[in-house]
Amino acid sequence: MHRLNAWLRRHPMVVDSAWASLVLFLGLLPDSTNATGWKLGVYYAIAVVIPLLMVFRRRFPNLTVGVAGAVGLLQVALGVPVGASSIGYLVFAYTGAAFGAVWTSRLSLAGGLLAGPLVLGRFPSGYTDDDGVWHGQHRSTAEFLLVSALMSTPFILCWAWGRLTRVRRAYLVELEDRAARLERERDAQAKVAVAAERARIARELHDVVAHNVSVMIVQADGAAYVLDNSPQQAKEALGTIASTGRQALVEMRRLLGVLRTADTAEEYVPQPGVEELPELLDQVRTAGLQVDFATSGNPRELPRGVELTVYRIVQEALTNVRKHGGPDVHARVAVDFGERELAVLVEDDGRGSTDEQLATGGIDGQGHGLIGMRERVGMVSGSLDVGPRPGGGFRIRAVLPLKTAH
Numbered sequence: 001m002h003r004l005n006a007w008l009r010r011h012p013m014v015v016d017s018a019w020a021s022l023v024l025f026l027g028l029l030p031d032s033t034n035a036t037g038w039k040l041g042v043y044y045a046i047a048v049v050i051p052l053l054m055v056f057r058r059r060f061p062n063l064t065v066g067v068a069g070a071v072g073l074l075q076v077a078l079g080v081p082v083g084a085s086s087i088g089y090l091v092f093a094y095t096g097a098a099f100g101a102v103w104t105s106r107l108s109l110a111g112g113l114l115a116g117p118l119v120l121g122r123f124p125s126g127y128t129d130d131d132g133v134w135h136g137q138h139r140s141t142a143e144f145l146l147v148s149a150l151m152s153t154p155f156i157l158c159w160a161w162g163r164l165t166r167v168r169r170a171y172l173v174e175l176e177d178r179a180a181r182l183e184r185e186r187d188a189q190a191k192v193a194v195a196a197e198r199a200r201i202a203r204e205l206h207d208v209v210a211h212n213v214s215v216m217i218v219q220a221d222g223a224a225y226v227l228d229n230s231p232q233q234a235k236e237a238l239g240t241i242a243s244t245g246r247q248a249l250v251e252m253r254r255l256l257g258v259l260r261t262a263d264t265a266e267e268y269v270p271q272p273g274v275e276e277l278p279e280l281l282d283q284v285r286t287a288g289l290q291v292d293f294a295t296s297g298n299p300r301e302l303p304r305g306v307e308l309t310v311y312r313i314v315q316e317a318l319t320n321v322r323k324h325g326g327p328d329v330h331a332r333v334a335v336d337f338g339e340r341e342l343a344v345l346v347e348d349d350g351r352g353s354t355d356e357q358l359a360t361g362g363i364d365g366q367g368h369g370l371i372g373m374r375e376r377v378g379m380v381s382g383s384l385d386v387g388p389r390p391g392g393g394f395r396i397r398a399v400l401p402l403k404t405a406h
Contacts, residue, residue, distance in 0.1 A: 012058050019091070020051035027051070027085030035081050042080045046071060050088035057092065061099035068092040069111050076122050089115065093155045097162030098169075105163070112155030116148035203312070203372040212248035214319050216241045218287045240286050247283075273307030274299070274335065277314060281333065284318050290330045291318065297337030306400050309376045310335065310344050316373060317346035317396045325350025325394070342402055347395040352388045373398070 008015055027047030035043045049071055053064040072089055075082070089111075096108025121144075139147065223237035272280075281291050302310075314333055321331045329350035336343040370386060373396070377384040382400040389395035 013055060016057060017055050020054040020088075023054065023085055023088050024048065024051040026087070027083055029084065039078065039080050042075075042078060043083060046075055046080065047083065047085040050085045054088055054091055057095045058099055061095050062101055062104045065092050065096040065100055065104050065108060069107060072111065072115075076118050079122060081123065082119060090154055090158045093158040094162035094165075097159045098165040099162075105159075105166075108162075109156075109159050112159050113152055115155050116151030116153075117144075120144065120148050120151060199375060203375060212244050214322055215244045215283060215287045216248075218322065219244070222288065240283075244283065271304060271308045272311040273304070274302065274310050276311060277333070277335070280311070280315060280318075284322070287322065289318065289322050289325075292330075292332045294333070295335045295337070299337050302342065302402065303380075305380050306342060306402070309380055309382070309398075309400060310342065312376055313344055313373055313396065313398050314346055321346075321348045321350060321394070324353070329393075338402070340402055342400045344398045344400070345395070346397075347389050347393060349389070349391070349393040352392055352394045 024047065027050070028044065050068065053068050053071075057064045068089065069092070093108045093112045096104045100108065219237040219240045223234040223241070226237075227234040277293065281293050284291055318331060318333075321329055325331070325348050329348050331346065331348040334343075334345040336345075373386075374384055377398050377400065380400050382398055385395075385397045387395060
Protein backbone atom coordinates (compact mmCIF):
# COMPACT_ATOMS: atom_id res chain seq x y z
CA MET A 1 0.00 0.00 0.00
CA HIS A 2 2.83 2.36 0.82
CA ARG A 3 4.44 1.74 -2.57
CA LEU A 4 1.12 2.39 -4.31
CA ASN A 5 0.69 5.70 -2.52
CA ALA A 6 4.25 6.71 -3.35
CA TRP A 7 3.70 5.82 -7.01
CA LEU A 8 0.47 7.79 -7.17
CA ARG A 9 2.21 10.82 -5.64
CA ARG A 10 4.85 10.61 -8.36
CA HIS A 11 2.13 10.33 -11.07
CA PRO A 12 -0.63 12.79 -10.08
CA MET A 13 -2.10 12.82 -13.61
CA VAL A 14 -3.25 9.23 -13.08
CA VAL A 15 -5.29 10.26 -10.05
CA ASP A 16 -6.69 13.29 -11.87
CA SER A 17 -7.66 11.10 -14.83
CA ALA A 18 -9.56 8.74 -12.54
CA TRP A 19 -11.56 11.59 -11.01
CA ALA A 20 -12.11 13.12 -14.45
CA SER A 21 -13.49 9.82 -15.73
CA LEU A 22 -16.01 9.75 -12.88
CA VAL A 23 -17.12 13.33 -13.62
CA LEU A 24 -17.36 12.52 -17.33
CA PHE A 25 -19.49 9.46 -16.61
CA LEU A 26 -21.88 11.42 -14.37
CA GLY A 27 -22.10 14.28 -16.84
CA LEU A 28 -23.00 12.06 -19.79
CA LEU A 29 -25.80 10.16 -18.04
CA PRO A 30 -29.02 10.46 -20.08
CA ASP A 31 -31.10 11.81 -17.20
CA SER A 32 -28.42 14.22 -15.89
CA THR A 33 -30.03 17.35 -17.47
CA ASN A 34 -33.34 18.77 -18.66
CA ALA A 35 -31.73 20.75 -21.48
CA THR A 36 -33.21 20.48 -24.96
CA GLY A 37 -32.29 21.50 -28.47
CA TRP A 38 -29.00 23.25 -29.07
CA LYS A 39 -28.53 23.73 -25.32
CA LEU A 40 -28.32 19.95 -24.95
CA GLY A 41 -25.41 19.85 -27.39
CA VAL A 42 -23.62 22.63 -25.48
CA TYR A 43 -24.30 20.81 -22.23
CA TYR A 44 -22.63 17.61 -23.48
CA ALA A 45 -19.71 19.61 -24.87
CA ILE A 46 -19.18 21.18 -21.46
CA ALA A 47 -19.50 17.73 -19.86
CA VAL A 48 -16.53 16.61 -22.00
CA VAL A 49 -14.39 19.75 -21.74
CA ILE A 50 -14.49 20.03 -17.93
CA PRO A 51 -13.12 16.48 -17.27
CA LEU A 52 -10.51 16.98 -20.00
CA LEU A 53 -9.29 20.14 -18.24
CA MET A 54 -9.21 18.21 -14.96
CA VAL A 55 -6.66 15.77 -16.38
CA PHE A 56 -4.14 18.56 -17.05
CA ARG A 57 -4.97 20.83 -14.13
CA ARG A 58 -1.71 20.25 -12.21
CA ARG A 59 0.56 20.50 -15.23
CA PHE A 60 -1.09 23.70 -16.53
CA PRO A 61 -2.96 25.18 -13.55
CA ASN A 62 -3.18 28.75 -14.82
CA LEU A 63 -4.44 27.74 -18.27
CA THR A 64 -6.95 25.15 -17.10
CA VAL A 65 -8.41 27.39 -14.39
CA GLY A 66 -8.74 30.26 -16.84
CA VAL A 67 -10.44 28.09 -19.47
CA ALA A 68 -12.74 26.54 -16.86
CA GLY A 69 -13.76 30.01 -15.67
CA ALA A 70 -14.49 31.08 -19.23
CA VAL A 71 -16.55 27.92 -19.83
CA GLY A 72 -18.53 28.60 -16.66
CA LEU A 73 -19.32 32.18 -17.70
CA LEU A 74 -20.32 30.96 -21.15
CA GLN A 75 -22.62 28.35 -19.62
CA VAL A 76 -24.33 30.96 -17.48
CA ALA A 77 -24.56 33.45 -20.36
CA LEU A 78 -26.13 30.88 -22.70
CA GLY A 79 -28.47 29.61 -20.02
CA VAL A 80 -27.24 26.04 -20.27
CA PRO A 81 -28.51 24.21 -17.17
CA VAL A 82 -25.98 23.02 -14.63
CA GLY A 83 -25.46 19.31 -14.16
CA ALA A 84 -23.16 16.71 -12.62
CA SER A 85 -20.20 18.00 -14.63
CA SER A 86 -20.38 21.25 -12.65
CA ILE A 87 -18.61 19.37 -9.83
CA GLY A 88 -15.45 20.08 -11.82
CA TYR A 89 -15.78 23.81 -11.07
CA LEU A 90 -15.15 22.98 -7.40
CA VAL A 91 -11.97 21.18 -8.42
CA PHE A 92 -10.73 24.26 -10.30
CA ALA A 93 -11.47 26.50 -7.32
CA TYR A 94 -9.12 24.24 -5.36
CA THR A 95 -6.56 24.06 -8.21
CA GLY A 96 -6.26 27.82 -8.59
CA ALA A 97 -5.53 28.28 -4.88
CA ALA A 98 -3.22 25.28 -4.54
CA PHE A 99 -1.15 25.33 -7.75
CA GLY A 100 -1.83 28.51 -9.70
CA ALA A 101 -0.16 31.90 -9.75
CA VAL A 102 -1.36 34.77 -7.60
CA TRP A 103 -3.75 36.05 -10.24
CA THR A 104 -5.10 32.53 -10.77
CA SER A 105 -5.78 32.15 -7.06
CA ARG A 106 -7.59 35.48 -6.98
CA LEU A 107 -9.59 34.54 -10.07
CA SER A 108 -10.63 31.28 -8.41
CA LEU A 109 -11.75 33.15 -5.29
CA ALA A 110 -13.70 35.69 -7.33
CA GLY A 111 -15.33 32.92 -9.37
CA GLY A 112 -16.32 31.08 -6.22
CA LEU A 113 -17.86 34.21 -4.70
CA LEU A 114 -19.84 34.97 -7.88
CA ALA A 115 -20.92 31.38 -8.57
CA GLY A 116 -23.90 31.50 -6.20
CA PRO A 117 -25.40 34.85 -7.29
CA LEU A 118 -24.88 34.17 -11.01
CA VAL A 119 -26.43 30.70 -10.98
CA LEU A 120 -29.31 31.73 -8.73
CA GLY A 121 -30.02 34.82 -10.82
CA ARG A 122 -29.75 33.03 -14.17
CA PHE A 123 -31.60 29.86 -13.22
CA PRO A 124 -34.38 30.81 -10.76
CA SER A 125 -36.48 27.99 -9.41
CA GLY A 126 -39.86 27.74 -11.14
CA TYR A 127 -41.44 26.98 -14.51
CA THR A 128 -43.33 28.59 -17.39
CA ASP A 129 -46.75 27.12 -18.30
CA ASP A 130 -48.17 26.63 -21.77
CA ASP A 131 -49.51 30.16 -21.81
CA GLY A 132 -46.07 31.58 -21.13
CA VAL A 133 -46.82 32.53 -17.57
CA TRP A 134 -43.95 32.19 -15.08
CA HIS A 135 -44.66 30.27 -11.94
CA GLY A 136 -41.92 30.49 -9.37
CA GLN A 137 -40.88 31.72 -5.97
CA HIS A 138 -40.08 35.39 -5.74
CA ARG A 139 -37.32 35.92 -3.14
CA SER A 140 -36.58 39.03 -1.22
CA THR A 141 -33.12 40.58 -1.39
CA ALA A 142 -32.15 39.09 1.96
CA GLU A 143 -33.28 35.64 0.88
CA PHE A 144 -31.46 36.00 -2.42
CA LEU A 145 -28.21 36.97 -0.68
CA LEU A 146 -28.53 34.17 1.87
CA VAL A 147 -29.16 31.46 -0.73
CA SER A 148 -26.39 32.86 -2.92
CA ALA A 149 -23.97 32.70 0.00
CA LEU A 150 -24.96 29.11 0.71
CA MET A 151 -24.44 28.16 -2.94
CA SER A 152 -21.00 29.86 -3.00
CA THR A 153 -19.88 28.21 0.24
CA PRO A 154 -18.64 24.95 -1.37
CA PHE A 155 -16.49 26.97 -3.78
CA ILE A 156 -15.04 29.06 -0.95
CA LEU A 157 -14.32 25.96 1.11
CA CYS A 158 -12.53 24.32 -1.84
CA TRP A 159 -10.51 27.50 -2.40
CA ALA A 160 -9.56 27.62 1.29
CA TRP A 161 -8.55 23.96 1.19
CA GLY A 162 -6.33 24.67 -1.81
CA ARG A 163 -4.80 27.65 -0.05
CA LEU A 164 -4.06 25.51 2.99
CA THR A 165 -2.46 22.87 0.75
CA ARG A 166 -0.28 25.52 -0.86
CA VAL A 167 0.90 26.87 2.48
CA ARG A 168 1.58 23.38 3.81
CA ARG A 169 3.54 22.48 0.67
CA ALA A 170 5.61 25.65 0.95
CA TYR A 171 6.25 24.88 4.60
CA LEU A 172 7.45 21.37 3.76
CA VAL A 173 9.72 22.73 1.04
CA GLU A 174 11.16 25.22 3.52
CA LEU A 175 11.76 22.42 6.00
CA GLU A 176 13.54 20.37 3.35
CA ASP A 177 15.67 23.36 2.36
CA ARG A 178 16.48 24.04 5.99
CA ALA A 179 17.40 20.41 6.56
CA ALA A 180 19.62 20.49 3.47
CA ARG A 181 21.30 23.70 4.69
CA LEU A 182 21.84 22.23 8.14
CA GLU A 183 23.33 19.10 6.61
CA ARG A 184 25.67 21.18 4.47
CA GLU A 185 26.63 23.26 7.51
CA ARG A 186 27.25 20.10 9.55
CA ASP A 187 29.43 18.73 6.78
CA ALA A 188 31.35 22.00 6.60
CA GLN A 189 31.76 22.11 10.38
CA ALA A 190 32.88 18.50 10.39
CA LYS A 191 35.49 19.26 7.73
CA VAL A 192 36.71 22.28 9.70
CA ALA A 193 36.85 20.20 12.88
CA VAL A 194 38.77 17.45 11.10
CA ALA A 195 41.20 19.97 9.64
CA ALA A 196 41.69 21.62 13.03
CA GLU A 197 42.24 18.25 14.71
CA ARG A 198 44.71 17.21 12.04
CA ALA A 199 46.60 20.48 12.47
CA ARG A 200 46.65 20.01 16.24
CA ILE A 201 47.92 16.44 15.97
CA ALA A 202 50.49 17.56 13.39
CA ARG A 203 51.76 20.19 15.81
CA GLU A 204 51.99 17.68 18.63
CA LEU A 205 53.76 15.12 16.45
CA HIS A 206 56.20 17.71 15.17
CA ASP A 207 57.01 19.00 18.64
CA VAL A 208 57.43 15.53 20.14
CA VAL A 209 59.32 13.92 17.28
CA ALA A 210 61.48 16.90 16.30
CA HIS A 211 62.66 17.59 19.83
CA ASN A 212 63.23 14.06 21.09
CA VAL A 213 64.70 12.71 17.87
CA SER A 214 67.11 15.64 17.60
CA VAL A 215 68.28 15.00 21.16
CA MET A 216 68.75 11.31 20.38
CA ILE A 217 70.71 12.10 17.21
CA VAL A 218 73.03 14.49 19.05
CA GLN A 219 73.63 11.98 21.82
CA ALA A 220 74.16 9.13 19.35
CA ASP A 221 76.73 11.16 17.40
CA GLY A 222 78.47 12.10 20.62
CA ALA A 223 78.50 8.50 21.84
CA ALA A 224 80.00 7.30 18.57
CA TYR A 225 82.66 9.99 18.76
CA VAL A 226 83.82 9.22 22.34
CA LEU A 227 83.12 5.48 22.33
CA ASP A 228 86.78 4.46 22.03
CA ASN A 229 88.36 7.15 24.19
CA SER A 230 85.71 7.65 26.87
CA PRO A 231 83.41 4.67 27.30
CA GLN A 232 81.82 6.22 30.40
CA GLN A 233 80.66 9.29 28.46
CA ALA A 234 79.39 7.02 25.70
CA LYS A 235 77.45 5.03 28.29
CA GLU A 236 75.89 8.23 29.67
CA ALA A 237 74.95 9.32 26.17
CA LEU A 238 73.30 5.97 25.54
CA GLY A 239 71.37 6.34 28.80
CA THR A 240 70.18 9.76 27.67
CA ILE A 241 69.08 8.27 24.36
CA ALA A 242 67.13 5.57 26.18
CA SER A 243 65.37 8.01 28.53
CA THR A 244 64.59 10.39 25.68
CA GLY A 245 63.18 7.54 23.63
CA ARG A 246 60.99 6.42 26.53
CA GLN A 247 59.72 9.97 26.98
CA ALA A 248 58.94 10.20 23.26
CA LEU A 249 57.16 6.84 23.46
CA VAL A 250 55.00 8.05 26.36
CA GLU A 251 53.97 11.17 24.45
CA MET A 252 53.31 9.17 21.30
CA ARG A 253 51.02 6.88 23.30
CA ARG A 254 49.17 9.91 24.58
CA LEU A 255 48.68 11.13 21.01
CA LEU A 256 47.44 7.72 19.94
CA GLY A 257 44.96 7.84 22.79
CA VAL A 258 43.69 11.18 21.50
CA LEU A 259 43.32 9.69 18.03
CA ARG A 260 41.34 6.70 19.28
CA THR A 261 38.87 8.59 21.42
CA ALA A 262 38.66 12.00 23.00
CA ASP A 263 36.98 10.51 26.09
CA THR A 264 40.04 8.50 27.15
CA ALA A 265 42.67 11.03 26.21
CA GLU A 266 42.89 12.30 29.73
CA GLU A 267 43.82 8.84 31.00
CA TYR A 268 47.31 9.23 29.56
CA VAL A 269 50.09 11.40 30.94
CA PRO A 270 49.19 15.01 31.70
CA GLN A 271 50.02 17.71 29.19
CA PRO A 272 53.39 19.34 29.92
CA GLY A 273 53.38 22.90 31.20
CA VAL A 274 55.54 25.61 32.72
CA GLU A 275 56.49 23.44 35.71
CA GLU A 276 58.08 20.90 33.34
CA LEU A 277 60.35 23.51 31.72
CA PRO A 278 63.30 22.79 34.08
CA GLU A 279 63.21 19.12 33.08
CA LEU A 280 63.11 20.10 29.42
CA LEU A 281 66.10 22.42 29.88
CA ASP A 282 68.05 19.72 31.71
CA GLN A 283 67.45 17.40 28.79
CA VAL A 284 68.63 20.06 26.36
CA ARG A 285 71.72 20.77 28.44
CA THR A 286 72.52 17.06 28.48
CA ALA A 287 72.41 17.18 24.68
CA GLY A 288 75.17 19.82 24.76
CA LEU A 289 73.28 23.10 24.46
CA GLN A 290 74.02 25.81 27.03
CA VAL A 291 70.76 27.32 28.25
CA ASP A 292 70.01 29.92 30.91
CA PHE A 293 66.56 30.04 32.44
CA ALA A 294 64.92 32.84 34.37
CA THR A 295 61.43 33.67 35.57
CA SER A 296 60.00 36.96 36.80
CA GLY A 297 56.72 38.18 38.14
CA ASN A 298 54.34 36.13 40.26
CA PRO A 299 54.30 32.47 39.10
CA ARG A 300 50.85 30.97 39.39
CA GLU A 301 48.64 28.30 37.91
CA LEU A 302 47.72 28.99 34.31
CA PRO A 303 45.04 27.66 31.98
CA ARG A 304 46.03 24.31 30.52
CA GLY A 305 46.04 25.68 27.00
CA VAL A 306 48.47 28.44 27.95
CA GLU A 307 50.67 25.99 29.89
CA LEU A 308 50.99 23.68 26.88
CA THR A 309 51.60 26.60 24.52
CA VAL A 310 54.48 27.91 26.64
CA TYR A 311 56.08 24.47 26.89
CA ARG A 312 55.80 23.77 23.15
CA ILE A 313 57.15 27.19 22.19
CA VAL A 314 60.22 26.73 24.36
CA GLN A 315 60.66 23.15 23.18
CA GLU A 316 60.46 24.06 19.49
CA ALA A 317 62.62 27.15 19.88
CA LEU A 318 65.42 25.18 21.59
CA THR A 319 65.14 22.46 18.96
CA ASN A 320 65.68 25.09 16.28
CA VAL A 321 68.68 26.46 18.20
CA ARG A 322 70.30 23.02 18.27
CA LYS A 323 69.59 22.45 14.58
CA HIS A 324 70.48 25.86 13.16
CA GLY A 325 72.37 27.82 15.82
CA GLY A 326 75.78 26.43 14.97
CA PRO A 327 78.62 25.31 17.28
CA ASP A 328 79.13 26.83 20.73
CA VAL A 329 75.73 28.51 20.64
CA HIS A 330 74.27 29.79 23.89
CA ALA A 331 70.51 30.19 24.52
CA ARG A 332 68.43 32.03 27.07
CA VAL A 333 64.85 31.34 28.13
CA ALA A 334 62.85 33.91 30.12
CA VAL A 335 59.27 33.65 31.33
CA ASP A 336 57.59 36.77 32.72
CA PHE A 337 54.34 36.35 34.68
CA GLY A 338 52.55 39.67 34.23
CA GLU A 339 49.23 40.66 35.73
CA ARG A 340 47.33 40.41 32.44
CA GLU A 341 49.74 38.55 30.17
CA LEU A 342 52.52 36.03 30.09
CA ALA A 343 55.64 36.79 28.04
CA VAL A 344 57.97 34.02 26.82
CA LEU A 345 61.37 34.90 25.37
CA VAL A 346 63.80 32.45 23.76
CA GLU A 347 66.93 33.89 22.16
CA ASP A 348 70.38 32.68 21.17
CA ASP A 349 73.68 34.05 19.93
CA GLY A 350 74.08 31.62 17.06
CA ARG A 351 73.99 32.06 13.31
CA GLY A 352 70.50 33.53 13.31
CA SER A 353 68.28 33.63 10.24
CA THR A 354 67.76 35.85 7.22
CA ASP A 355 64.51 37.48 6.18
CA GLU A 356 64.38 35.19 3.15
CA GLN A 357 64.61 32.11 5.36
CA LEU A 358 61.82 33.42 7.55
CA ALA A 359 59.64 34.07 4.51
CA THR A 360 60.20 30.57 3.08
CA GLY A 361 59.69 28.83 6.42
CA GLY A 362 63.22 28.13 7.58
CA ILE A 363 66.41 26.67 6.22
CA ASP A 364 64.68 23.45 5.16
CA GLY A 365 61.88 25.33 3.43
CA GLN A 366 59.23 23.58 5.52
CA GLY A 367 58.83 25.76 8.58
CA HIS A 368 56.44 23.44 10.39
CA GLY A 369 57.84 24.55 13.74
CA LEU A 370 57.16 28.25 13.19
CA ILE A 371 53.78 27.45 11.70
CA GLY A 372 52.93 25.38 14.75
CA MET A 373 54.04 28.19 17.07
CA ARG A 374 51.84 30.71 15.30
CA GLU A 375 48.87 28.35 15.38
CA ARG A 376 49.31 27.63 19.08
CA VAL A 377 49.68 31.30 19.96
CA GLY A 378 46.66 32.18 17.81
CA MET A 379 44.53 29.61 19.62
CA VAL A 380 45.01 31.48 22.91
CA SER A 381 44.64 34.93 21.24
CA GLY A 382 48.29 35.79 21.74
CA SER A 383 50.97 37.36 19.57
CA LEU A 384 54.26 35.96 18.28
CA ASP A 385 57.34 37.87 17.19
CA VAL A 386 60.19 36.00 15.50
CA GLY A 387 63.29 37.36 13.81
CA PRO A 388 66.99 38.15 14.10
CA ARG A 389 68.32 39.18 17.50
CA PRO A 390 70.12 42.51 17.84
CA GLY A 391 73.80 41.74 18.05
CA GLY A 392 73.46 38.40 16.27
CA GLY A 393 71.46 35.24 16.76
CA PHE A 394 67.75 34.57 16.69
CA ARG A 395 64.89 35.65 18.91
CA ILE A 396 61.36 34.35 19.56
CA ARG A 397 58.98 36.26 21.79
CA ALA A 398 55.39 35.25 22.53
CA VAL A 399 52.87 37.23 24.55
CA LEU A 400 49.88 35.26 25.82
CA PRO A 401 46.92 37.03 27.45
CA LEU A 402 45.74 35.82 30.85
CA LYS A 403 42.31 36.08 32.37
CA THR A 404 42.12 38.80 34.98
CA ALA A 405 41.28 37.50 38.43
CA HIS A 406 38.19 39.08 39.99
